[in-house]
Amino acid sequence: MLREFPVFTAAAVQAAPVYLDAAATAEKAARLIGEAAAKGARLVVFPEVFVPGYPYWNWITDPVTGSAWFEKLVRASVFLPGPEIETVAAAAAEHGVYVVIGVNERSPVSLGALYNTLVFLGPDGTMLGRHRKLVPTWAEKLTWTGGDGASLRVYDTEIGPLGGLACGENTNTLARFTLLAQGELVHAASYISLPVAPPDYDMAEAIRLRGQSHSFEGKVFTVVATSTISEEIIAAMEGVRPDARALLERKSSAWSGIIGPDGREVVPGLVDEEGIVTAEIDLARCIQPRQMHDITGHYNRFDIFRLEVNRTPHAAVSPRDPSTPGEGQAAGTAPAGPIVTEGDAP
Template identity: 35%
Template structure:
């Protein structure tokens, strides 16, 4: 039996396209979550340095002036900002799962970095497939990112936004006995009333169904759009109609789909905090485990390529062996 503990989902806006200021704000929220007893705090999709809403508001050719600024404010591994986040996690003794734009050698990725309470990085993952116009900004991850990790709190995994409406993504994660899932979302602020799939009704339902289907707790942080972001992005009446202030719908769901914690108003910043008890997962598993007793592998199976897929692979990588070595010592051949 495990002991219940508190978790927190962030609902807030970044300091848009200002990495250092957004890290400052994130560290304040980390401290606030820890002060309220949370053992884990999760941040929205691309909280650092903010979701690039301009890609939904105009043609890419007309928003190219944002590209250098957004790239320069996308975080890099080993950067001072990376180290500050790790130190904040360590100083407050809390797990931090940060949503961010990752700049890796010039290509940007929607990503989630998990810092442990000792300040060590537990995982860095990239969104498997950027959605719709996001592909004008971001690259893609690979199967090696679809992983669930053992931690002192339980088995933790993470996905971003519409990764939650892809059935195979979910099944791959469920198969790894995920107990705590971070489902990060941007704000639900664009095309209000005209595209329900982009609104809170559909997407909060996706988080809830993930909890039920996977028999896990889902922490679903969600950003907001600030007045400053409206001023920076909406320079025409049409854009002002397309992007709305607020849009925050942070949620925490139990394995039975029940809503935990106290929700905030869509335009309110803060934390949704709830106590979770991993012992409750057993009830969900007893009823329907789609990767266990409720599966039908004789009818359906998922083929899952978990290998990294680098664009360049050196000849001296670990899978390359001299032919004679394979003949003399077959047991040294790496397993698939």
């Protein structure tokens, strides 16, 4: 429950990973956290699957050829908890900042399951939680499995209610509303640069528009962080497809920045180049816009609309203990409100 309205500096990191090297990418993230903290940042947001990188081969070759690269990615991906995220967490603790960072997360029980995961770290280095991307986008289905509703959560932090989504799921209206209805005021939106989009599609502009949509609709701040395409990535993908450079060098493919509750950039964003965008966030700016449109409050009709969110974690096996009391009992009547949650994980 928000009683104060913090004012703090947020940082959006636009950078490329050390491709398919999780340990080296974690070290790079730690350095960038230090740079952002030196600029006064208390929140640092990194791109989607920053550790150890994005499966670009899914978009430029056939599934059989890409299968060998899937194995490389599995071998390079991380467990949670694990030493790579501990490196990032140590940097968060050293500089006293909140961090949201995208990783390729390995399943502890399946060799063939990878998750596109956002990790939320506190300023003491603890892992606040993780969000597994609900639906991989199009070609991404060759790599990632879908997450579940257990991770659609907003974290109560010293800098305000913090939530986040990965890339295309920032266009999922119900997922975004689920976070807003939990009181989200600071939204982390992590993306990857995708120059191989159709020729008439401006990826950087599309990323910016998605952030503006969430901020304007929810009257919140959105911190957008997008990865870049390094020479190292291009060289690796040229081994997959000879014309990969022409596909991956296209400009206006990455945008990072910070958007206010009026839907406008707080400061000018960054296009394509590596860097860190910082801006002041004043959560009190979220108040007045909601007098007109508060879609999680007075500007809605919860007697007409009802959103149910299943937060039951998915598992490969769900053992049943016949002695467990209350198993199979029906849920009670849900109260009126923005969302109804079922199966909340402990």
